[in-house]
Amino acid sequence: MNSREIEEFLSELKAYWISNDIPNVTEKGAQFLKDMIKIKKPKNILEIWTANWYSTIQMWIVAQKIWTKITTIEFSPLSRKQALNNFKTVWFDNFINSLEWNALDIIPTLEEKYDFIFIDWMKKRYLDFLNLIWDKTESWWVIILDDVIKFKHKMENFYEFLKEKNIKYNLLPIDEDDGVILLVR
Numbered sequence: 310m311n312s313r314e315i316e317e318f319l320s321e322l323k324a325y326w327i328s329n330d331i332p333n334v335t336e337k338g339a340q341f342l343k344d345m346i347k348i349k350k351p352k353n354i355l356e357i358w359t360a361n362w363y364s365t366i367q368m369w370i371v372a373q374k375i376w377t378k379i380t381t382i383e384f385s386p387l388s389r390k391q392a393l394n395n396f397k398t399v400w401f402d403n404f405i406n407s408l409e410w411n412a413l414d415i416i417p418t419l420e421e422k423y424d425f426i427f428i429d430w431m432k433k434r435y436l437d438f439l440n441l442i443w444d445k446t447e448s449w450w451v452i453i454l455d456d457v458i459k460f461k462h463k464m465e466n467f468y469e470f471l472k473e474k475n476i477k478y479n480l481l482p483i484d485e486d487d488g489v490i491l492l493v494r
């Protein structure tokens with residue numbers, strides 16, 4: 310697949326998202342992820358929640374050029390099936406490791422360390438995920454959490470934790486009505 314075909318394929322995924330209510334990242338969100346990967350040049354990406362692979366493929370477009378691996382977790386067999394079909398369509402070869410599991414259970418068992426982590430679902434559990442991944446990070450890392458403005462009310466414990474621990478963060482309103490938190494060490 311050439312880059313134009315991949316773009317067309319992503320547009321189809323997005324159209325599918327709109328008609329089937331799959332909450333993929335927005336185009337601006339995808340652009341932000343790609344730009345951050347270009348800047349950070351991570352070695353190992355962890356995505357907590359694949360859905361139909363829209364965000365995974367967007368990240369892969371940049372990641373494969375710099376030999377960066379992506380591990381992505383999804384517990385819904387249906388979403389992952391779509392993901393695996395998408396996998397065959399675009400030929401991601403060895404760059405993507407797709408895990409079908411509950412992220413809460415599988416993260417503690419992961420043996421690798423990651424330097425770029427994207428978390429995209431269950432705002433109420435963002436703090437739990439942050440705590441789970443602390444010891445899965447390299448010394449220098451980037452963590453991005455999606456939808457943190459619109460759903461701020463669902464993640465009060467997360468914001469309190471950042472405040473209590475005096476953890477500096479960037480709140481970036483990348484979409485018209487929402488945005489991401491960027492944590493960097």
Ligand SMILES: C[S@@+](CC[C@H](N)C(=O)[O-])C[C@H]1O[C@@H](n2cnc3c(N)ncnc32)[C@H](O)[C@@H]1O
Nearest residue numbers: 333334358359360363364383384385411412430
């Ligand atoms: C917001 S979507 C991910 C969207 C994807 N990052 C994108 O932008 O294309 C969230 C996904 O997380 C999955 N999910 C929710 N809770 C999970 C859990 N505990 N473990 C694994 N996957 C989970 C849901 O099935 C859903 O497909």
